[in-house]
Amino acid sequence: MKKADWILILCVAVVAALFAIPQTRCAEGFNWATAHHPYIMAFFKFAILATLGEMLALRIREGVYNKKGFGVLPRMMVWGFLGMCIAMAMVIFKVGVPAFLGSLGWHDAATLFGAAEFTWGKLGVAFAVSVLMNSIFAPVMMTFHKCTDIHITDNGGTVRGLLRSMKMREIFAHKVNWDMQWNFVIKKTIPLFWFPAHTITFILPANLQVLFAALLGVALGLILAIKK
Numbered sequence: 001m002k003k004a005d006w007i008l009i010l011c012v013a014v015v016a017a018l019f020a021i022p023q024t025r026c027a028e029g030f031n032w033a034t035a036h037h038p039y040i041m042a043f044f045k046f047a048i049l050a051t052l053g054e055m056l057a058l059r060i061r062e063g064v065y066n067k068k069g070f071g072v073l074p075r076m077m078v079w080g081f082l083g084m085c086i087a088m089a090m091v092i093f094k095v096g097v098p099a100f101l102g103s104l105g106w107h108d109a110a111t112l113f114g115a116a117e118f119t120w121g122k123l124g125v126a127f128a129v130s131v132l133m134n135s136i137f138a139p140v141m142m143t144f145h146k147c148t149d150i151h152i153t154d155n156g157g158t159v160r161g162l163l164r165s166m167k168m169r170e171i172f173a174h175k176v177n178w179d180m181q182w183n184f185v186i187k188k189t190i191p192l193f194w195f196p197a198h199t200i201t202f203i204l205p206a207n208l209q210v211l212f213a214a215l216l217g218v219a220l221g222l223i224l225a226i227k228k
Contacts, residue, residue, distance in 0.1 A: 004065055034207045039084045042210045046083025047076040049214040053221025060222065071157025078148045078162070079217070082141060087210050089141075093133040094202065098125055100132075113202075122203060130198035134190050142185055143176075150175050189220065 034041045054075060055065045066072055094113070101109035112121035113129070148162075150171050155161025197219075201212050 005059075008065075031207050034210070038210070039087055042083040042087035042214075043080035044083075045211050045214040046086065046217065047080035049211075050079040050083070050217030050221070051076045053218035055221075056218065057221040069153060069157040071152040071162070074152045074157060074159055074162035075149075077159070078145065078152070082145060083210070083214065085141065086213060089133060089137045090202075090209060090213070093129050093137070097129040097132050101125065101128060118203060123199070126202035127195070127199045129202050130195050134194045134198060138190055138194060139186050143181065146176055146181055146185075147171050189223065193220065193223065 051072060055072070058067070058070065059065050098110035098113045106125075108121070109125050109128075112119060113125040115122055147166065147168065151164075151166045152162055154175075155164055194216075197216050198213070201209050201216070204212055
């Protein structure tokens, strides 16, 4: 292991220790900020954790956490934006799917889903929320994120490059590896990873759901690195 690996492990251990005890000021401040500024917090959770997942993937593939043209800061900006979109989608589907299930005859779906205690009914509704969100929202988000990755790399990994106009037609037609994007990222990771993973997400307390979703981005980065 390299020095950078030990520094990362130490930082993760310190942060985990600060948040492990619910009564600490860090944990209390985190819960307050999540409750009062959910989308700003979603920005920072995904900007930090999901970008870390990409850096870990790079470490596995090439032995380094960063390199010229990788663009850590632009990737953090994109992930922060996507984090806010994901937080928004979670609200929409958490409210909309139980209402949809109610229209199909499962009249207590919203009550079961909103209950504090775990029940099999709550698990069933959480699974339905996960399936619909990942089937409708996730493919669009994943494809957009892939395009931004290519755009960042093509423009030298700079913030100025990120702000340039994206050549979407060229990226879609010639630069996206659709065999990887469709046959693995969408067709395999969504049903095999994201369906069960977000089912767990939706049965967690509300203040932890977006954080757990961001942590899943770290896990997905590792999966994609292993696949490559």
